[in-house]
Amino acid sequence: MIPFEHIVLVDFENVPDVDFAGIEGKPVRVVLLIGTRQQRLDLALVRQIHRLNGQIELVEVGVAGRSAFDLALAYQLGLAVKEHPQAQFHIVSQAEDFEPLLRHLASRGMDVTRHVVFPSLYLPIPVRRDAPVVRLEKLIEQIRQGTVRPRKRSTLEHVIATFDGNDLTKEQVKVVLEQLIRQRVLLIDDRDKVGYP
Known part of the structure; x- marks a missing residue:
């Protein structure tokens, strides 16, 4: 298992434009949260998910409603923090509701940032592991x-x-x-x- 340095949680419901080509072979894990409205996925995306199955996890958020997705993402973030406490965490979502949570986690020494679009996500991963x-x-x-x-x-x-x-x-x-x-x-x-x- 790759020791993940970056955990990326993607709110696919409001950020559907993702491309995972840049994470292949890097210590990056992506949790892709898919809502009830996403009945079909682009074939190119499915191929990437299949090829990178050790790095990408699909999580179906089976409920709809106000803040349901945000709460599911926050829960997944909590699981990831527990499993990889030394990692850097990235939330890809247009929802600004995460800002208080990010400030809270930063006050506890966690490295968590929010990105509104996936392409803006830069993961600085040089050759040296540390x-x-x-x-x-x-x-x-x-x-x-x-x-x-x-x-x-x-x-x-x-x-x-x-x-x-x-x-x-x-x-x-x-x-x-x-x-x-x-x-x-x-x-x-x-x-x-x-x-x-």
Whole structure:
């Protein structure tokens, strides 16, 4: 069994546009929640699910109603947290109801983010098994200690792209930058000046 580093829970009812080609062979597990309204699946999607059956789990939410899907997804998230406590968790849903839950889990040290579309989901998985968490933590540590503190956004983006031997794309740098801002490691003003709280 692959030791999963990323658990992705997809609300297929309101985010039906998914493509799992990017997870093959990576330590990623997807829980795809399907509602009562999804009577048919695209053949290409079925082929991906079949090929990646060790990484993708289909969960039928057999009830309909207000918040039924959100509650089922929250339950699946709880199961995943219990089974893989060290993983990074990603909720793919347009429902904003998850924000209080995400803040609660973050206050408990869990790494959980919400994405409104599946293609925006970037899973930083370099060659080294422990690299994703260690590198981000190492970057945050150096920023907080003052070792790395660029003043301009462009310089910061370059530092992120090349930090610890990385060669990240602009999109990957954007995702890391968003994580640093979300975790309040740094701030960027409207003139692209970087500040450190």
